[in-house]
Amino acid sequence: MTKKEKVQFVIDTLEELYPKTPVPLDHKDPYTLLVAVLLSAQSTDKGVNKITPILFAKADNPYDMVKLSVNEIREIIKPVGLSPMKSKGIHGLSKILIKEHNGEVPKDLDALEKLPAVGHKTASVVVSQAFNIPAFPVDTHIQRLMFRWNLSNGKNVKQTEKDAKRLFPKELWNKLHLQIIFYGREYSPARGWKVENDPIFKKIGRKSIKV
Template sequence: MQAKPKRVQTKKILSILAELYPDAHCELDFRNPFELLIATMLSAQSTDKQVNKVTKNLFAELPHPQDYILLTEEEIATYIRGLGLYRNKSKSIKKTCTLLMEKYNGEVPKNRAALEALPGVGRKTANVVLSNAFGVPALAVDTHVQRVANRLALADSDKPLETEQQLMRKIPRSEWTDTHHRIIFHGRRICAARNPKCSTCPLLPFCWYGKNMRM
């Protein structure tokens, strides 16, 4: 396999992604920043479809941080049992909701440092909340963004933070959030981890991975 090119037609790739997915958006269901925060915390090692199925009832019965504080970790776990790592997630949710009530009057903070200080909240989750709940440009790197960005040679790293930093240098800040969603859509619909649809992918002429895989 040939080495990744040093120069990539970033503008063309972004243009094609925009044409393919003009309505790309966060596929987690939420009505406010708190619900997005919890849904994103739950999404680790789970699909958005699975999370949405669980949060439909969860948010109907427990819409506010105060509601979780009144429950034990075991009781919270019963609501999210269908998701991966649900026991660990219930602990993080309980601790996070406690901090939200103690420090922020039940509101989700709007800055990265405060978000990342919450139990169970890492950089990816903070980026998702900042961009989708508060309109702050951010480029969250999940497994889809990590995979697709590297296949397209928009990034060259197996570390999410480095991938994020490389993407931010190449993509205009105003396009970070939309590009994040479009890359995820592409990863879910065409550029799958296994058996990607390279032969029918509109990005194939610009894709380092796809052209090498076809050789």
């Protein structure tokens, strides 16, 4: 298969398996999505979805969030891990949103990345899922699968994102990024991976990979 045929096979297979791609993190607007994505770092979506209703019952907008202390936020979000850094980030970005953006989450990637505790991946998720602006956030699943499928060298996240954007049509980026995550969890996990249950790898996977 040519590289073009491999890419089309991935697109077709993922579309067949996951025609609908609901956002895994519960949210109601760009701000609650931003907070949820920040909380999801080194945690599971399931774990975050248990915590956010408690946090958002107290503060679901930056104006209410800054009324809470960093310690109050930390106590609520402790179960998802990295609570010292995340609580400071949530409180800090809320203050900046009020001061510099009229309490609104900016649609601009660069502006988002300037917020405390918001990296490139978090910003990319927010612009793609909250504002439907084409982006290709790369998490551990996408990094792993792009390497396994021989569509990227796995060198680093930056290179994987560059390869994904080069290979896949821009109008599909937002949906594909979720489809690949869903596929990785179900068919191609990091642990307990069974090649016989991984239809895409069986068709296009790199031959030298260790199973």
